[in-house]
Amino acid sequence: MTAEAIRDTHPPSPGRRPGRGPAGLALLLAMAPFLAAAAPSGVPDKPGMPVAPDLCTAGQRATIEAAFGEAGTRLAAAIALLESAPEDAHVRRWFGGARRKLLRVNLGLIAAALRPEARPALICNPSRPCDAGNWARASTVGRSLTFCPRFFDSPAAGQDSRFGVVIHELSHIVIGTRDATYQPARSEALARDEPRVAATNADNYEYFVELLPESRPAPGSVGKPEPLPSGG
Ligand SMILES: [Zn+2]
Numbered sequence: 001m002t003a004e005a006i007r008d009t010h011p012p013s014p015g016r017r018p019g020r021g022p023a024g025l026a027l028l029l030a031m032a033p034f035l036a037a038a039a040p041s042g043v044p045d046k047p048g049m050p051v052a053p054d055l056c057t058a059g060q061r062a063t064i065e066a067a068f069g070e071a072g073t074r075l076a077a078a079i080a081l082l083e084s085a086p087e088d089a090h091v092r093r094w095f096g097g098a099r100r101k102l103l104r105v106n107l108g109l110i111a112a113a114l115r116p117e118a119r120p121a122l123i124c125n126p127s128r129p130c131d132a133g134n135w136a137r138a139s140t141v142g143r144s145l146t147f148c149p150r151f152f153d154s155p156a157a158g159q160d161s162r163f164g165v166v167i168h169e170l171s172h173i174v175i176g177t178r179d180a181t182y183q184p185a186r187s188e189a190l191a192r193d194e195p196r197v198a199a200t201n202a203d204n205y206e207y208f209v210e211l212l213p214e215s216r217p218a219p220g221s222v223g224k225p226e227p228l229p230s231g232g
Helices: 025-034 058-084 089-095 100-113 149-153 162-175 184-193 202-210
Strands: 006-008 121-123 136-139 144-147
Touching: 058 089, 058 100, 058 162, 058 202, 089 100, 089 184, 089 202, 100 162, 100 202, 136 162, 144 162, 149 162, 162 202, 184 202
Parallel strands: 121 144
Antiparallel strands: 006 136, 136 144
């Protein structure tokens, strides 16, 4: 792995373009058997009760659990699209001409990391506070995922939603993505101009899954259109 162990989900940062590099996929695959989860157990979520640093309250764990579940559902739909229609406009929008086989492998690795037994350690209320504006941060060496207050304030679905943040951060941990650029417009430009880089950029994976056109409402999602009234 590189020396840069911590990758954060940042707000937009124009002009920030860290170096590129291969995803280190072979190494990660080789390490996979040793990457067992070691999540700290939850603590009661009682009003006024102090929370030990790094531990998640029961309420926080429930929110995280829901985000992992939603990420799994949406990621499965995104993989299905990639397999059934690899040149679909949505695939091209986020990955341009990047190799479809590579994308399929990478998305599969993220999906595998969503399984309860494969998850990184989950940290809330970190003793090292989150940087302002961050949703979460991933440690690729410690293989932990820290959730910041902004994550819990984010919506369950839509752009920069909780499940999308989970996809973004897990992509750092399991496929070694970078933050070459952030936010939809710049991620789309990356897909168009440098698809090989887009295939290594965390936000491209996040938005590919997060903004996947829905053919049917996902369980628990909000803001879906009401059925048309009869005669309307
Ligand atoms: Zn990131």
